Amino acid sequence: xxxxxxxxxxxxxxxxxxxxxITTNAQDSTANDSEPETPKKVKPVKNTFQSVWIIDNQTVxxxxxxTLEMDIMHRFGTVNKGYEDFWGFFAPSNxxxxxxxxxxDRLNLGIGITKSNMLxxxxxxxxxxTQTPKKYPVSITWYSNAAYDTRKEPTIYDxxxxxxxxxxxxxxxxxxxxxxxxxxxSLQASPGxxxxxAVSGYFTKNDSTGQEIYRSMKNTxxxxxxxxxxxxxxxxxxxxxxxxxxxxxxEYNPNPNLSFGVEFNTSSHSFQLFLGNYFxxxxxxxxxxxxxxxxxxxxxxTGEKKDGGKFxxxxxxxxLWNY
Numbered sequence: 001x002x003x004x005x006x007x008x009x010x011x012x013x014x015x016x017x018x019x020x021x022i023t024t025n026a027q028d029s030t031a032n033d034s035e036p037e038t039p040k041k042v043k044p045v046k047n048t049f050q051s052v053w054i055i056d057n058q059t060v061x062x063x064x065x066x067t068l069e070m071d072i073m074h075r076f077g078t079v080n081k082g083y084e085d086f087w088g089f090f091a092p093s094n095x096x097x098x099x100x101x102x103x104x105d106r107l108n109l110g111i112g113i114t115k116s117n118m119l120x121x122x123x124x125x126x127x128x129x130t131q132t133p134k135k136y137p138v139s140i141t142w143y144s145n146a147a148y149d150t151r152k153e154p155t156i157y158d159x160x161x162x163x164x165x166x167x168x169x170x171x172x173x174x175x176x177x178x179x180x181x182x183x184x185x186s187l188q189a190s191p192g193x194x195x196x197x198a199v200s201g202y203f204t205k206n207d208s209t210g211q212e213i214y215r216s217m218k219n220t221x222x223x224x225x226x227x228x229x230x231x232x233x234x235x236x237x238x239x240x241x242x243x244x245x246x247x248x249x250x251e252y253n254p255n256p257n258l259s260f261g262v263e264f265n266t267s268s269h270s271f272q273l274f275l276g277n278y279f280x281x282x283x284x285x286x287x288x289x290x291x292x293x294x295x296x297x298x299x300x301x302t303g304e305k306k307d308g309g310k311f312x313x314x315x316x317x318x319x320l321w322n323y
Contacts, residue, residue, distance in 0.1 A: 042132055042133050042134060045133070048180040049061050049178070049188075050270055052069065052125075053270070054227045054229060054239055054241055055276055056241065056243070056283070057225045057283070058141075058174065058176060060139040060140070060177075063100070063320060065105045068321045068323065069099070069108075069321075070100075071100070072316070072317040073096040073281055073315075074314060077091020077092055077312060095114070096113070096281040096282075097112060108126075109122075114282055116280055117149045117154065119149055119285075120147065123146075126142050127139070128140040128141060137179065146170075147285075150168075157289050164198075167197045167198035170194070170282070170284045173193050174190050174192035183231070185229070185230050187226075189226055190225040191223075194284035196221075196288055199219050200216065218247055220247070221245065221247040221287055224246060225242070226241070228240050237262070237263040238260075242259075243256055244256050245290075254287060254288055254291075255277065256293065256295075257277040257278045257292075258277060260274060262274070270316070270317070271315065273313075274315070275312070275314075276311065276312065277290060277293065277310060279292065293310060294308055
């Protein structure tokens with residue numbers, strides 16, 4: 001009998017317990033609705049590119065603070081002679097060795113030497129903004145370098161001797177704008193300006209007087225580079241790059257550059273293998289003096305038709321250490 005009384009009392013209390021539960025839930029819901037949700041912190045996009053290089057151009061990427069970077073860049077000769085020089089492998093080549101360090105976040109400082117013209121260069125690279133959802137649609141980085149020709153008896157492109165130490169200097173500045181479109185696709189546009197203190201020229205005769213006058217290239221040259229990367233796997237990507245000269249010179253107009261290849265990455269290594277037209281490994285020299293053309297073209301000075309397709313094989317190796 002007592003058991004039935006206990007059960008009866010429990011059943012009588014059940015509606016009250018259910019009512020209390022509903023009331024409590026309603027109060028919690030009201031409280032939750034009245035409390036504003038804490039917005040999630042939006043983080044910048046990571047790894048727009050896997051390396052600081054995309055073939056011959058810098059990317060927007062700047063290594064994190066206290067990162068030391070070593071660059072080994074190699075360009076063989078053009079492949080056009082075929083077996084005669086084993087498709088450029090036995091032709092004269094060009095090599096650049098470089099070291100870079102990030103002393104603080106967003107800033108990278110570098111130094112390097114290039115075999116061609118024994119060219120020493122120093123550089124600075126600064127990340128202005130990083131692509132961030134709902135804040136910055138693109139990443140923007142500034143890159144500058146200064147180079148010095150250290151040959152004992154240096155000459156410029158036309159063979160003229162360099163007489164003054166200041167004529168050994170050249171400079172390059174570039175604004176790099178990139179966007180990571182998807183997890184696999186990244187695109188980049190980079191307008192640049194090159195300056196050479198001493199430039200090539202030639203003598204010509206004025207038609208009206210017959211007086212011999214000297215015409216030279218312009219010291220300052222504008223260009224733009226368009227680059228793209230598509231990830232095939234987590235460690236493998238396809239790359240493509242196109243450099244277009246903008247400034248027109250009276251003589252020795254540089255040719256555009258088309259390059260494409262494949263990139264392999266780990267957390268601390270990058271290896272890029274590609275075909276391209278650029279040989280010099282110095283952005284200002286490539287932009288001012290590139291004679292290899294991916295396309296058939298007509299020489300503006302002589303009207304002569306010239307063959308394009310002068311590609312060379314190259315590779316970049318990058319190694320990172322973080323301290």
